[in-house]
Amino acid sequence: MTEKQAAPPVVSVESLSIRYGSLQAVDNVSFVIPRGEVFGFIGPNGAGKSSTIRVLATLQTQFQGKAHINGVEVRDDPDAVREMIGYVPDFFGVYDDLTAREYLHFFAAAYRIAPQQRAGIVDDVLQLTDLTLKIDSPVESLSRGMKQRLSLARVLLHDPDLLLLDEPASGLDPRARIEVRELLKALQEMGKTILISSHILHELAQLCTRIGIIEAGKLVAEGSLSDIFRQLSLKRVVHVQLAKRMPELVSQLKSVRGVDDVEEQTDRLVIKLREDELAVEDLHSEIVRLGGRIRMYQPEAMDMETAFMKLTEGVTA
């Protein structure tokens, strides 16, 4: 048995339930996040995402069930858990009276990083988040996107195993959103385990290795994207651009086994296929066999919106 196999998952939640008065916010939720995975937590407002994340961040005082971080139960040793996590809340407040350098040094001291190491670490995280030029700028002068990147820099200071990001892209403009997404990809490549909640489904689809869909406090689906995709028998969508328009190819493709529908758009064909009957690679071969000269071949990562709509019913807790 290898060391990796023996190590516990970074996050393990068992039968988690949270109740606020008469409201059952989270109802018997269980999931596991192995090391290095990016887990997307999807659900409508009030579904219980933030409450679940708050349990893992040791900020939820009343709950039932168990939540482990690296095998440590959050109630047994919350201080140890706090050393292992980096938490960015949904409303990320920052200290506007500090500069970016002071802000990061403040949290470096709070995380008890040795004073002689702090300057180097602060420089590193600022470089990673592309904020080096803003090091002495007052936090209040930073844009919202920069503040969000500063928050991400903060959670990286103590090099935690797990990042808990509650709606990190909410309220950001498109450019800032893309910057945050790229930063998260970089963190993913660094091997960080990330739990991220978001409403923006296609962004999660590009980033996440696993997803959990939560509605009215209940986890309605959980697993890798392909698992959920297969589980729901959803259609894979492939965008194909041909060198020239070929109407006969469209009718031929519609008769191929596994192809569900072919839609002719201005500059491309949008092909929906049943992946369990016809693999994406085989569709490519089939088009070539039928004489099509392919200029662009782009399978959609996942039709998350369809999955989400199919799995949820718009119910709130």
Next chain:
Amino acid sequence: MRAFWSLFGLPLLAKELTEQAARRRTYVIRTVYAVLLCGFAVLIFWGEVFQNINDPLDMLGQGRSMLQILVALQIAGIVLFVPALSCGAISGEKESNTFGLLLLTRLGPGTILLEKYLGRVFSMVTFLLLSFPLIGFCYALGGVQQQDIWLSIFILLTMVFQLSALGVFCSAFFRTTVASFIATYILGALLFFGPILIQLSPSSARADMRRTAHNVINRTLQRINQSSLRSIEKLDRWTGAKTPTLSQKPQWETFNVNSDDMHIPFFPAPQMMSQMFNEWSPTPTWAIAIRAVPAWMLTGLLLLLARLVLVRRAFLQPRNYLMDFFRLIDRMFHAMNNRFTKGVVLVNDTLSLPVDDPVAWREVSKRSLGTFRYLLRIFLAMEVPILTVGLVVLGIGDFSSNLRHPLFLFFSIIAWTLGLLLVVVKSSTIISGERSSETLNVLLSTPLSSREIIWQKLAGVRRLSFVVAIPILTVVGLQMWYVTMHGVHEHTNYGYRGGRSNVDAIWLVYGLTQFLCVLVLIPLASWLSLLIGLLVRTQTRAIFTSLAVLVAWIVVPFVVAMITMSALGHEYEEVVLPTLLVSPAMLPALMESGELGGFSYEISHSKITPYLVILFTLGFYLGVVIVLRTLTLRWAPYLLGRQESGAELRYKSKRHALPTLAGRPSRST
């Protein structure tokens, strides 16, 4: 037809009343109001009416004096409640960004204003309705005519409409409810006392104040040099004084403000009541009612002004007035420093980065009420006037014939009030401020323990407490110096008949007691406000709740004692008076007024020495501080809302089981 009735639909008023009806708080406040009103009324009826009755038939005809008490109580309730109820009518909508939406509806600004205004008026009228059974009881006892009841209701309604209009005007003018709340009370006080001061000042007060100032100048000059007499003569000629100034007594002591002579045009309730219940010279009802005309005119004017500013000031940008004020002071100090010292800086604001205690570092180097330069300015603003005037008084010497100089009592009240105000505002906002700016959760997700966070957060409060304590102790020191210089004996107040050495010891006790009061009462205010700040969600609510609790703690024992004494009679003094020591202001007030000896005698007839009273009181408050501090630190994880190692908290099944933390916070890195 529907269109016609829709004109009278008053949808906003309906919404306001429905919302109020749906809140549990509404019923709780009304119940508390009813209990207090009935409780106080019964106690006062008992003391003022029932105790003077020997025969059940004597009760007949006593309704009139009971009605008078009841109306006075209701007026007090209106003054206390109405501004607080009405000051958020419009500003609350502005704060929740819903006022713009209201203006986009078909409701006109005038309608919005009127419906908001009526919503507040109706709420208070429901409070007044609570007293109707008591009014009915008064009527049943006899001595009350029907027009008395109608006139009483008219007086109360006049006050409700008028104060509601004032609150709504301030609410329309200011952006925040806090600013509106403060402005409502200040404006109300100005409208009430302004005419009195204006009436007094031209004829008597201004002349007396001029003579007093003149006197101070004269005596100071006399001390410096006898040759200044020539200048005094010139000054006398300038002011037209017929007798030499040196022989004059301070005229301000002869002030005798007779309330019957005062004109209070905008708040006529006291005068109307006085006329209504004056049995010796009855005034016709219409003549009493007509006194309310200026009040109703003011109500109309305030509503008109509110309508004028409603839209113009609907979308004000947020402004930090404290920060603006500090910046203004900054500019002034920089200009003065550049002019007089050519820019010498003795102490620079720290530019260092945090090392071990990051939260404490931010509190003392980044927060406005924690940094050295702002604290120095607060210190100078409080200390310089006290020291300057105090030294002048010491120089003048026998300016007052009293044992203690009244000016020091005045400075003591000012220094205590300002000091406690600053400490309460600072302490109550250190955690609630983090909550409001959404930074608390981030801080709680760090390895800092809850005790460490609170302890470090208090670093700024500790500095501020030290700064505000100095002016209070300066006043104490000046008072002691004054006594030492002029040999003022106060032995009778302590029940001693000793020589000079005993008197000196008494003044040493005075100084020591005041020092201990500062040492105990400022932390008391600080820990109490901190605990309230931990319990309350928003900064504004934390400040108001803390101030309200502190003021109530200071005032309520006096009110209860007064009512109880009134009800039970003076033979129960020994039981009632000691309860006054439950008010934190009592001991400093007794020390400043020199009445501790008399108070000790009143409560024990020489069985208890003043020293024992001091020890008991200080011990009690020290105990309260220790309890507050222990509870706050022990419950810190629960109050902050996080799991914590060592805190034996299992909230899921034992919600009321509170955590037990062991040991002080670790400071290791």
